[in-house]
Structure formats: C-alpha cells, structure tokens
Amino acid sequence: MLVISDIEAKEILKSKSKKIWVNLYRKKIDRDELKIDEETLVKIASKKGCYRIRNGKVERIEISADHHYKLVLIAKFHAPTIYIDGIHMHRIKDVFPEQDARMKVSTLDIKYLERVLDTCTGLGYTAIEALKKDARVTTIEKDVNVLKIAKVNPWSRFLFRGVRVGRANILIGDASSMIKKFENEFFDKICHDPPAIYSSGELYSLEFYKELYRVLKPNGKIYHYVGEPQKKFQRKDFARGVIERMREVGFKNVKRCDKVKGVIARK
Numbered sequence: 039m040l041v042i043s044d045i046e047a048k049e050i051l052k053s054k055s056k057k058i059w060v061n062l063y064r065k066k067i068d069r070d071e072l073k074i075d076e077e078t079l080v081k082i083a084s085k086k087g088c089y090r091i092r093n094g095k096v097e098r099i100e101i102s103a104d105h106h107y108k109l110v111l112i113a114k115f116h117a118p119t120i121y122i123d124g125i126h127m128h129r130i131k132d133v134f135p136e137q138d139a140r141m142k143v144s145t146l147d148i149k150y151l152e153r154v155l156d157t158c159t160g161l162g163y164t165a166i167e168a169l170k171k172d173a174r175v176t177t178i179e180k181d182v183n184v185l186k187i188a189k190v191n192p193w194s195r196f197l198f199r200g201v202r203v204g205r206a207n208i209l210i211g212d213a214s215s216m217i218k219k220f221e222n223e224f225f226d227k228i229c230h231d232p233p234a235i236y237s238s239g240e241l242y243s244l245e246f247y248k249e250l251y252r253v254l255k256p257n258g259k260i261y262h263y264v265g266e267p268q269k270k271f272q273r274k275d276f277a278r279g280v281i282e283r284m285r286e287v288g289f290k291n292v293k294r295c296d297k298v299k300g301v302i303a304r305k
Contacts, residue, residue, distance in 0.1 A: 039090060039091065039092045039190075040060070040063075040067075040071065040072065040090075040091045040092075041060075041062050041063075041088055041089065041090050041091070041099070041190065041191070041192055042060055042062065042072070042082065042088070042089055042091065043061065043062060043082075043087065043088045043089070043110075043111035043118070044082055044083050044084070044085060044086050044087060044088075044089075044111070045061065045111050045113075045114060046058075046059070046060055046061055046062070046111075047079045047080075047082035047083035047089075048083040050069070050072070050079055051076070051079055051080065051083060055069070056068060056069050057069070058072075061111065061114050061115060061116075062088065062111065062118070062191075062192040062193065063192050064115075072091065073091065073094050074091060074094070074096060078096055081096075082096065085098070086110060087099065087100065087108050087109065087110055088108075088109040088110065088111055088118055088191075090190055099187060099190055099191075101183045101186060101187065103183055105122050105123050105183070106121075106122070106123055106124070107120060107121070107122055107183050107184065107187055108120070108121050108187075109121075109187050109190075109191055110126070112130050112134065112135075113134060116134035116135065116136060116137075117134060117135040117136040117161075117163060117193040118135070118161075118191060118193060119135050119161075120160065120161055120184065120187055122184075127160055127161075127233070128160075128161075128163075129265075129299070135161070135163055136163055136167075136193065138163075138298070139163035139164045139166070139167045140167050141297065141298045142164060142167075142229060142231060142261055142263065142298050142300065143164060143167035143168055143171065143229060143261075144167075145259075145261045145295055145298060145300075145302050146168075146227040146229060146259050146260075146261055147227075147259065148168055148171040148172075148173050148226075148227055149171075149173075149226070150171075150172045150173075151172060151173070151174055152171075152173050152174070152226035152227055153173070153174050153176070153224060153225045153226050153227075154168045154173040154174065154175050154176070154225065154226065154227045154228070154229065155175075155176050155177075155178075155217075155220075155225045155227070155228045155229070155253065156168065156175060156176070156177035156178070156229050156231070157177075157178055157213045157217075157228070157229070157230045157231065157232065157241070157250075158177075158178065158179065158213060158230075158231050158232050158233065158241075159177040159178060159179035159184070159185065159188070159197075159208060160179070160184060160188070160231075161184070161187070161188045161191055161193065161194050162177065162188050162194045162196075162197035162198075163193070163194075164177075164229050164231055165177040165197050165200070165206060166194070166196045166197050166200075168227075168229065169196060169197070169200045169205055169206060170196075173205075173227070174205055174206075175200065175205065175206045175207070176206075176207045176209065176225075177197075177206065177207070177208055177209070178208075178209045178210075178211065178212075178213045178216050178217075179208065179209075179210060180210070180211055180212045180213065182210060185208070185210070212240075213232075213241060213246075214240040214241060214243075214245075214246050214249075217246070217249045217250070217253060218249060220253045221253070222252055222253065223252075223253070223254065223255045223256065223258075224253050224255070225253050225254055225255065225258060226254075226255055226258050226259075227254075227258060227259050227260070228250055228253075228254055228258070228259075228260040228261070229260075229261050230250065230260060230261065230262045230263065231261075231262075231263040232263065234265065235276075242280065242283075243283075244283050244286065244287065247283050247284055247286075247287045247289075248287045250287075251287045251288050251289060251305060254305045255305065256305055257304055257305060258304065258305045259302065259303070259304050260289065260302065260303050260304070260305075261295070261298070261300055261301075261302050262280060262284070262300055262301045262302075262303070263298070263299060263300040264276060264277045264280050264299060264300055264301055265299050266299060277294055277301060280301055281293075281294070281301055284301065284303055288305065289303040289304065289305060290303065290304055290305070291303055291304045
C-alpha cells in the first residue's frame with residue numbers, strides 16, 4: 039500500500055525523474071512503484087486530499103458516516119491534518135500539525151518512562167511526540183472513524199508501533215468517562231488537547247478538571263489547549279474561565295502559554 043496526496047500528484051506530473059519524493063513517507067521511491075497511469079494522477083491532482091494506492095486501485099482516504107472525515111496534506115514536508123465536516127482538527131495557521139504537537143509536548147518536560155495521558159488521540163501526533171521522549175503513553179479517542187483514518191496515515195505509524203511494543207495504549211471511548219477508570223495519582227504528565235468547546239463542552243467542565251487533578255501525581259504537570267475561541271464567539275476571555283476552574287479544583291501555578299495557545303499548571 040502507498041499513500042500520496044494531491045500535492046505530490048501535481049509534482050509527479052511535472053517531473054520527468056525516475057525517482058519521486060513522497061512527502062507522506064518522507065522518502066523517494068521509483069516512479070514504477072506507483073503503478074497508476076497519468077490519467078489517474080491527473081484525477082488525484084484535481085481534488086484536495088490523500089489517496090491510498092493498493093493492488094492497482096486508488097481510493098481517497100475519507101469516511102462518510104454520521105460525519106465526513108478526510109485526510110488532507112496542507113504543505114510539503116509536513117504532516118497531514120484530518121478534516122471533519124470540513125473543519126480541520128489541527129492548528130495550520132503559522133504552524134504545521136507535527137510542529138504544534140511537538141511544542142505542546144515540550145511544555146511538559148517529559149522524563150524517561152514517565153506515564154503520560156493524552157486525552158484526545160486524533161491522528162496521534164501528540165502521543166507520538168511523547169513516545170519520542172521515551173514516555174509510556176495512554177491515549178483516548180472516542181471516534182473510531184478518526185482512528186481508521188490514523189491507521190492509513192503514514193505520519194501516524196509511530197503511534198501504532200508504540201502499541202505493538204507495549205509503550206502506548208489506545209483506549210476507545212469518551213475521555214470524560216474513561217478517565218474515571220484510572221487510579222488516583224497514576225500519571226506523571228497530562229496533555230489535554232480537546233476539540234473546540236462547542237462540540238466537547240464536557241472536556242472543559244469543572245467535573246472533568248477534578249478528574250484530571252485526581253489522576254495526576256503530586257507536582258505532576260498538565261498542558262491544556264484552549265485556542266482562541268473568543269475570536270469566533272466574541273467572548274472576552276475564554277482562557278480566564280479555564281484558569282479559574284483549574285485553580286478551583288486545586289491546580290497550582292496555572293498560567294497561560296500563548297506560544298501554544300494553552301494553559302499549563304502543576305498539581
């Protein structure tokens with residue numbers, strides 16, 4: 039199986055080289071490995087998205103269910119994002135998905151073999167960055183269709199490799215209920231990178247923050263992505279409400295981290 043995007047298809051059509059660069063695998067391959075004709079390449083190049091080539095057949099990486107999901111490459115040399123109902127699930131303005139994940143994880147100062155909770159798996163980029171720090175990662179995803187997209191995304195391979203070697207564990211379910219299954223003070227670090235509040239309000243609630251506090255070890259660190267919803271919903275200061283609720287449940291040293299559009303704190 040090979041995965042290419044519309045961006046690569048356009049470049050392949052322009053190039054006469056026998057070796058072609060496939061961004062999604064970050065390597066060059068022989069043109070013959072594509073096993074598709076020019077007409078098919080033209081079709082791929084004409085429609086934004088990523089495509090799986092398997093046994094000579096080409097399939098767009100998308101799922102239509104209760105929502106519509108598709109894998110989309112934003113720029114060369116960088117990780118793709120997932121669109122759900124036309125909305126991208128990663129920061130893509132002035133930063134690329136894998137860079138954003140790396141910066142978020144860097145706020146946690148993860149140490150060797152620390153237990154890290156990633157509350158929202160998505161394509162796994164945050165969990166992958168924690169695995170690169172030699173952490174033991176538990177990640178939660180409630181949408182099985184997102185995981186289906188991740189399984190065919192070459193940039194997500196390291197997460198599933200982590201599962202195979204016992205360094206990562208993917209739990210399927212809603213984080214607001216799954217978190218109740220963990221023991222007190224189980225995790226050293228938490229990366230809480232939830233979807234927007236209008237779709238996942240429970241992950242911004244006082245009750246959920248109490249659970250995050252409960253499962254975090256003393257002096258453990260948490261990063262909480264908040265974004266800038268006030269710009270969209272004309273709220274005066276969304277982050278302030280998050281900070282106040284986190285302080286209310288007991289987190290200390292709670293402060294904004296504007297570089298990664300979030301809040302960091304300790305227990």
